Amino acid sequence: MCKLKPLLNKWLEEADSSTGSPTSIDKIAAQGRKRKKRTSIEVSVKGVLETHFLKCPKPAAQEISSLADSLQLEKEVVRVWFCNRRQKEKRMTPPGDPQPHEGFPHNVKADPSCHDL
DNA sequence: TACCACGATCATTGA
DNA sequence: ATCAATGATCGTGGT
Numbered sequence: 001m002c003k004l005k006p007l008l009n010k011w012l013e014e015a016d017s018s019t020g021s022p023t024s025i026d027k028i029a030a031q032g033r034k035r036k037k038r039t040s041i042e043v044s045v046k047g048v049l050e051t052h053f054l055k056c057p058k059p060a061a062q063e064i065s066s067l068a069d070s071l072q073l074e075k076e077v078v079r080v081w082f083c084n085r086r087q088k089e090k091r092m093t094p095p096g097d098p099q100p101h102e103g104f105p106h107n108v109k110a111d112p113s114c115h116d117l
Numbered sequence: 118t119a120c121c122a123c124g125a126t127c128a129t130t131g132a
Numbered sequence: 133a134t135c136a137a138t139g140a141t142c143g144t145g146g147t
Contacts, residue, residue: 001118038129038139058122080140083122088138090123 041081045071049078053085 041049052059052067059067059082061075068078 035128035140040130041139061120077139079121081138084139087123087125 039073039077041073041077045073049081049085053082057082057086057089 048071049067052063056063061079064075064078064082067073068075071078
């Protein structure tokens, strides 16, 4: 059901745009997805995000909301930013940077509750 | 059932 | 015009 919600939303958006073109439905069937323009994040904002990322690479939705509010951004944008940040880190770190440090398979506490705020 | 994160991938922007 | 960086989206799996 919740999966249909976004789908229905797209339909409604298109329906609103159907300025006399009922055939627009085929477009929705295709993908009816309007990619938001590249939210150009200001350098200052990036700095704040990076700082938070260092503190918590995986903040809960609650932290994201707070952060987004502080930066005057959309939760989605902040969430996506964190996701991309994590991915990028992995993309660069594994190769040519094995992080020479013993004591590897010792970690047992994942510490999912990074309530550090 | 609803939500989150990750991987891959697309698409846009800036150099 | 082309490439690189990076945000936005889709699909999948886990809780």
